[in-house]
Amino acid sequence: MNKQGKINEKKVWAIVALVGLFILTMHVSASVANKFHFSESRSILDTVPKNRRKPIGTALPKTVDTTKKLSAIDSAAKAQADSIHTIDTLTISKDSLDAPIKYKASDSGVLIIPTKEFILYGKANVSNKDVSLDAATIQYDQTGQMVKAYGARDTTGNPYSKPNLKQADMTTISDSILFSLKTFKGLTKNTYVQQGEMFVHSDVSKKVSATEYYGYRNRFTTCNLDTPHFSISSRRIKMISNKLAVSGPAAPEFEGVPIPIGIPFGIYPLVQGRHSGILPPAFNVSEDYGLGLEGLGYYKVINEYIDVVTRANLYSYGGWSLNVSPKYQKRYRFNGGLNITFQNTKALNRSYGYSASSFPADEFNSTKSYSINWQHSQDARVRPGTNFSASVNFASSKYNQTVLNNPYLNFQNQLSSTINYSKDFRGKANLSISANHNQNNRTRLVNLSLPNIGFNVNTFYPFQKKESVGASKWYEKLGIGYSGSFSNQISYYDTAGVTLKKLLDTTRWAATHNIPISIALPALGPVTISPSVSYSENWYAQKTILNWNNSNKRLDTSMVKGLYRSSQMSFGVSANTRIFGTYQFKKSKNIVAIRHEIRPTIGFTYTPDLSSKFFYTTQVDTFGHTARLSQFGSSGFGGTNAGSISFGIDNLLEMKVRDRSDSTKPKATKKVKLIDGFGFNSSYNLLADSFKLAPFQFYARTTLFSVVNITGGFTLDPYQVDSTGFRRNIYTWAASKPSLGRLTSGNIALSTQFKSKPKDGKKDSERIPVDPFLTPDEQQRQLQYARSNPAEFTDFNIPWSLNLSYSLNYTKTFAANYQYVTQVYSSVNFSGDFSLTEKWKVGGNGYYDFKTSSLQQFSMFVTREMHCWQLAINVSPIGLYRSFNITLSPKSGILRDLKINRSRTFSNY
Structure with missing residues (x-):
């Protein structure tokens, strides 16, 4: 080969080649940003000779920064031309070089001077900014400004190293x-294009502009x-980058088999x-609501901070529901969402026409209800020391019962809300203003508490220098604080006839100073010894007096409005x-030691009677039992002199064992x-005339083998009761059959x-993505949907799992009618799933109530993993609504609405 025809890798023609290559990548970058745009009317795999002879040129360095100075281009070009022959000078402005071009090839890079071509052989790669092109061979022709990239064939004739172009989330593979x-x-x-989750394959594609x-x-x-x-599949399409694709008639295919279902465009x-x-x-x-279309709606983007989802459910019997859910978010400032639902339920009346005497007026039962949910949170960095948050969950009492296929919502009878504003005054004081709400859907009682105002002054030390x-003097550690609150409560029943006047009549406000x-x-x-002194004062807007009515055998209520104050001092x-004890075992034992920690407390409190005038005694039942009550209801306090001794003991029990898992450290423990904690507490009133000893509160909590969480507690009353349940001033251990308490x-x-170990070995925190910008309400709605449709959220990575929880509650309380009522609640919640095969999984969840001895809710699912599709079957044979649902849907998020669905719902009314 002529030595004069070779080019030294440090000379300027390498830079000339890279400048030309940069033009290639710069245009490719501009085009790739607009999605799909590739050219070439034929495959070039077979056009490259197997035993090619390299033309005039030489191997070039594998990485070159084209931002180097180009001042020597003309002189170097003339020197090479004089030694060989005359060629045209390639002149490119260095202003077009806005980023370095990097290239590499496993074989070589060749510059052909006569034809002005630059070729990279063998797993070639060229990258510029966020664009990367890989191919077996990449060629740039300066004369025609053509770029070629093509693959190669292995010894068996199979193609490999096809041109692969990547930019951002888009990948294109072509012959x-x-x-x-x-x-x-x-x-x-034969071009494949991937953008996000979408793959597009075209046998032939014709590019007509930079974007089409x-x-x-x-x-x-x-x-x-x-x-x-x-x-x-579609025969012809037109694609506009970053906008849309339009096709003619299209039809689905499964495993290459066309399905006779199509769309005109x-x-x-x-x-x-x-x-x-x-x-x-x-x-x-649904046999109660009829045929229904659920979830029909529209998603509207208002601006970069706000969007709105509107959905509607329509049923053939005339029922409907409308849901409007705007969401707003401004990063590093605030985020939240509002969810408003109106329901006009029209359900089939099952007793219609059963008998002439009970013949109803209407064939359908109509119910109107609503629900309002609002979640708002503020970033703490917006205004340090000031915070505003809201969590509102307000609804009609009948709303939850009329929601289809949501057993967790159907059995939710308690709703609560809170809106809170707080401000901190440089760490010296703080102010909080809140509005609260709670309601019971079973009793239909609604309580509103607004506004609630609290002001606290942090403890300060007036005698501290x-x-x-x-050393500080003892009196310098004397601290004084202040806390004050104001509350206003409104109560009403969610029934017809609620007026503003009735609401105002139920208004009760109170203020407290401490x-x-x-x-x-x-x-x-x-x-450690801690003395304390406190003074409290309550202000009330009214007082309530209960008197026994012998004629009607009931308690009559009379209310007097005004301004009343009640004080208390203690x-x-x-x-x-803290007391520690340790028991050491022999060195041959696996258990090294057991450690027991005891934390006893004792205290004395004296509370003089400053509000006895607001307490009275009245008869409460037909047996002549009496009770001492406050004129201010449950919010009243005091009424007797109290000199109480409080006492309690808390315990911690832990064990140190040898760690056999660490073989490198034989003495590791x-x-x-x-037991995380167990103990009791109580008190004894030295100044009371009766019932001096308070009930004993026992508690315990532990986690067995880091698997089973156990918490429990009970209360023992040391006094006896009569046949009607009222307490007697006689200790239980003084009875004929003594006991420690009742x-x-x-x-x-x-x-x-x-649950079994995940197949991929990853922890839950690594496998489950967490979106920090979801509001609590959105998280709750997603959780409810996942619980209602467990088959759509099955994790095949975990072969089996089982969750169990049991709760038992026993209470004997003094009811509102001043009668003792005993209640026992016991229930079991369970959920789990297991894989029949690697592609089939079965699971279920339910709730069993021991009081009614019945399964209150149960649902099960069967799901089939189909790689890019998933089959989900949900069945709920027990519950307020019985239902089944069969769904065949793509797993891709962009095609979540492209599904085959079959659902039926039956009511258990």
């Missing part, structure tokens, strides 16, 4: 790429296999990010310490908690979770 930098036109064959091209024999799919399980949005559009419905059949020297005084005394060895001192309440709760 070949031939692209004109002049006209932006071209023709390609036409395709012939196309397939759309979200399956990433070479031979996809399903696709939507198709519109496929290609816009990235949020955009407005129609939300398709799902078909449902600003600059102290040496001044605590504390002092920290030096510890007496292991004992003095107290408490002491606490680990701690195991046997059980008045108790509870125990156990919960556990068992």
Whole structure:
């Protein structure tokens, strides 16, 4: 080979080649940003000779930064031309180089001077900014400004290293790429394009501009296999980058078999990010509501901060519901969402026509209800020291019962809301303003508490010196604080006839002032002593008097409005310490030691009677029993002198065992908690005339083997009761059959979770993505949907799982009618799933109530993993509504509404 024809890799022609290559990548980058645009009318795999002879040229460096100075181009070009022959000088402005071009090849890079071509051989790669092109061979022709990229064949004749172009989330694979930098036109064959979750294959594609091209024999799919399980095929399409694709008649294919279901035309949005559009419905059949279209709606993007989802359910019997859910979010400032639902339920009356005497006026039962949910949270960095949050969950009492296929909502009888504003005054004081709501859907009682105002002054030390020297005096640790509150409550029943006047009649407000005084005394060895003094005062807007009516055998209520104040003062001192004990085992044992920690507390409180005039005694039943009541209801306090001694003991029990899992450290140990805490507390009133000893509160909590969580507690009343349940001033251990106490309440709760190890070995936190910008209301709605449709959220990575929880509650309380009522609640919740095979999974969940001895709710599911599709069958044979649902849907998020659905619902009314 002529030595003069070779080019030194440090000379300027390498830079000239890279400048030309940059033009290639710069145009490719501009085109790729507008989605699909490849050219070449034929495959070039077979046009490259197997035993090619390299033309005049030499191997070039594998990485070159084209931003180097180009001042020597002309002189170097003339020197080379004089030694060989005359050539045209390639002049490119260095202003067009806005980023370095990097290239590499496993074989070589060759510059052909006569034809002005630059070629990379063997797993070539060229990258510029966010654009990367990989191919077996990449060629740039300066004369025609043509770019070629094509693959190669292995020894068996199979193609490999096909041109692969990537930019952002878009990937394109073709047999070949031939692209004109002049006209932006071209023709390609057998091209695969991936953008996000969408894959598009075109047998032939013709590019007509920088942003438009036409395709012939196309397939759309979200399956990433070479031979996809399903696709939507269309003979001709037109695609506009970053906008949409439009096709003629289209039909689905499964495993390459056409399905005789088609559409006359198709519109496929290609816009990235949020955009407005129609939300398709799902078909449902209910024997109470009729045929239904559920979820029909529209998604509207208002601006970059706000969007709105509107959905409607329509039923053939005339019922309907409308849901409007705007969501707003401004990053680093606030986020929230509003969910408003109106329901006009029209359900079949099952007793219609059963008998002439009970013949109803209407064939259908109509109910109107509503629900309002609002969630708002503020970023703490917006205004340090100031916060505003809201969590509103308000609805008609009948709303939850009329929601189809949501057993968790159907059995939810308690609703509550809170709106809160707080402000901190430089750490010295804080103000809070809130509005609260709670309601019981069973009793239909609604309580509104607004406004609630609280103002607190943090403890300050008036006798503390600003600059102290040496040890502080005891009086310098004297601290004084203040807390005040104002509350206003409105109560009403969610029934017809509620008026503003009735609401105002139920209004009750009260204010409280509290001044605590504390002092920290030096510890007496292991004992810490804490004295305290506090003064409290309550203001009330009314007082209520209950009188026994012998004629009607009931309590009559009389109410007097005005301004009343009741005060209370208390003095107290408490002491606490910690006692440790350890039992050591022999060195040959697996158990090293057991450690027991005891935390006893004792305190004395004196509360003089400053409000006895607001207490009275009245008869409460026909047996002549009396009770001492406050004129201010349950919010009243005081009424008697109290000198109480309070006492209690808390315990912690843990064990140290040898760690056999660490073979490198034979003496390694680990701690195991046997009982996290257990103990009791009570008090004794030295100044009371009766019932001096308060009930004993026992509690315990632990986690067995880090698997089973157990919490429990019970209350023992040390006094006897008569035949009607009223207490007698006689201790239980003084009875004919002595006992330590009388059980008045108790509870125990156990919960556990068992599951196999994930197949991929990842933890739950690594496998489950968490969206930090979801509001609590959106998270709750997603959780409810997942619970109602468990088959759509099955994790095949975990072969089996089981969740169990049990709760038992026993209470014997003094009811509102001043009668003792005993209630026992016991229930079991369970859920789980297991894989029959790697592709089939079965599971279920339910709730069993031991009080009614019945299964209150049960649902099960069967799901089939189909790679890019999923079959889900949900069945709820027990519950307020019985239903079944069969859904066949793509797993891709962009095709979530393209599903085959069959649903039926039956009522248990």
